[in-house]
Amino acid sequence: MAAAPPFIVTAALEDSAFDWFDDLRRAHFPPERNKVPAHLTLFHQLPGEHEAQVAETLKAACQAAAGPMAMTVRGPWSLGRGVAFRLASPDVESLRGRLAQAFEPWLTAQDKAPFRPHITVQNKVEPDQAKALLEALQHDFQPFEIEAVGLLVWRYLGGPWEPVARLPFGETR
Template sequence: MADPSPLIVTAALDDGAFAWFEDLRQSHFPRHRNKVPAHVTLFHALPGEHEDAVVETLRAACARRRPVQVDVRGPWFLGNGVAYRLASTDLEQLRAELAGAFAPWLTRQDQARYRPHITVQNKAEPDEARRLLEQLQLEFEPFPIFAEGLLLWRYLGGPWALVDRFAFDAA
């Protein structure tokens, strides 16, 4: 019987980008609440009982793609934290394609407008978040990163467990 725990789909960032954002997350996310690594979520909760179909869909979509440039646009205030806004037409097109394939299973959150971002602080006090935002804005200059594939995770009530990795491997 398939595990019914929800599945999460994120972009697999290039090593340098992942390390940079993970360092920020480790530095600024409240430790007792930081249960997952830095990530760019495409889908928050696909049904675990459809894991085989999700895997097949992700594998097929990734086989047709090359690494995707994602532009980091700057820090964004979340109220109780800070994230970096991202922009990528290619990533948004991929997400839209996958959303079509997963349409019967999408939660309200995953049906909403897609706003790609990487959260580096959340569940902090608003004043602490504002201070971090100001600090990060002072230092920020836009830069590109790359998504090299997709990661499939299983939600475990807080932490996530990696299920599989799918590389963008079109020749």
């Protein structure tokens, strides 16, 4: 029997921020490779066979949150063959740290690595194409604030992701 597909956990962004990043991603990501919407990944691979435990841990963390969490979009950053925006948020970073402790036995090397919050808007292009976009995005860039309003849970399907749950911060159900 095949293992259950793993889960990916991302931050749910406020609508206007999501739309802005997703528009950039659709404009600059190679269409044949753009299988998922713009996202801020907190965990790349949590075990699908532990769905109940993963769900309970995430729900409890979201219910314990006071509400939306402020994030600063610090600026565009070169990925070499793409561009991402760096983000900073003590609240999101603290939440991610607590969740990493809870999920520690299941974390992959990628999820054990230091958390560097970012949203990728371009990837897997030629370096000069990435450099041109980076320069265009850096021109007149000013840091700005957005909010994470919850967590999104996805099932990884070998390329595309299937939405599983949207868990708002600070809501009890």
